[in-house]
Amino acid sequence: MDALLPLPPAHLGPGAVHLPGWLTLEQQRRLVAACREWASGPVPLRHTRLPRGGVMSVRTVCLGWHWQPYRYSRTADDVNGRRVAELPDWLAELGRRAVADTARHDSAQGDRWAAEDYDPDTALVNFYDGRAKMGMHQDKDERSGAPVVSLSIGDTCRFRFGNTAGRGRPWTDIELASGDLFVFGGPARFAYHGVTKVFEGTGDPATGLASGRLNLTLRVTGLSG
Template sequence: MMFSFPGTGPREIAPGALHLPGWLDLAQQRRLAVACHAWARGPVPARAARLPRGGVMSVRTVCLGWHWQPYRYTRTADDAGGGQVAPLPGWLADLGRAALADAYRDPAAAESYRPDTALINFYDDAARMGMHQDKDERTDQPVVSLSLGDSCRFRFGNTHTRNRPWTDVELVSGDLFVFGGPSRFAYHGVTTTYPGTAPDGCGVDAGRINITLRETGLS
């Protein structure tokens, strides 16, 4: 799958955390959305993960490469029927490297990026994501996040607490957000989605899709 990137360049939200508006054009968004819907119908269907204390997340998630469940990775979806997780395609890993190259303006560093899992979250109008850290991985390599469909308010905080200081960023379809370096373990979440804001032709009729690429550090 070939990509070209029409965006306006990176905007620093915090050290190591960069927002690239409009990184994917409509055709690229549509191709990604079609792939996401296919993965959600695959060997491990999208499901709402159950938290250790019994709560159920409001987003539905399907994973590639490794299956994430709070708070560990496995090769089989032990909490969703036990199926084998679909592999992470090479073109999606290449997309992650291209994202880092554009965000950090460092092609050499981006070339060493080896994402081996993708978490694909499906948000309906009521779905939210509480403030959390992405810390189940055994590496501090950056997280690459892509938005498709409806816009949202993304809250990017600090590395010490779920509370302030934080910065609210509106993410729209096609946007790229990367966080690594000093911000790799910053708390972050989605406080609001905005129904009916998906652009025509993006491949998402309703709701929001978020794709995050990561290195797990697992063998």
């Protein structure tokens, strides 16, 4: 019976807030449909190649700015040279709502960034199949300390949220399920984090995603041009 009750907000340290079930099913459907459109171009979904030759198991498509290790550009010079799709206003507004809702639960996140001032200009859309993982890393290629907004759709994953000093302990493992929101800003903005496992078959096909996990992260690059 407890599984039918909404889960409470969770804090993973000052500035880091997890709101389970934040997205409605209809919002998830809309995001899945949009992600399918973005994945088809102008810059398609791809496995990112790392500078030392490795290839990420996650597949990614970018909006607004194109990310490749370890910089942003308007064109996807490592894929097809085309300019990435624009970040739509409705998705930026969803990001503002996310910051506002999580800031109500943790003032540390909003000490510098009022929700109405949050203006994301890029989104990374990551698709995880059942074997994909994401190693511990910092989101530090931005020239802004504005919060990062993370939305999950599809299969549940084990998300590891660490500290700002390094990849090692202390860290906290939580499960991010379909519809969950996670925002980290303020003192948690540059914490190391990663995905250690995707639990196949745990997503709801009613979202429009038959398998795998979609993760959308909204960010402020602090770049111009």
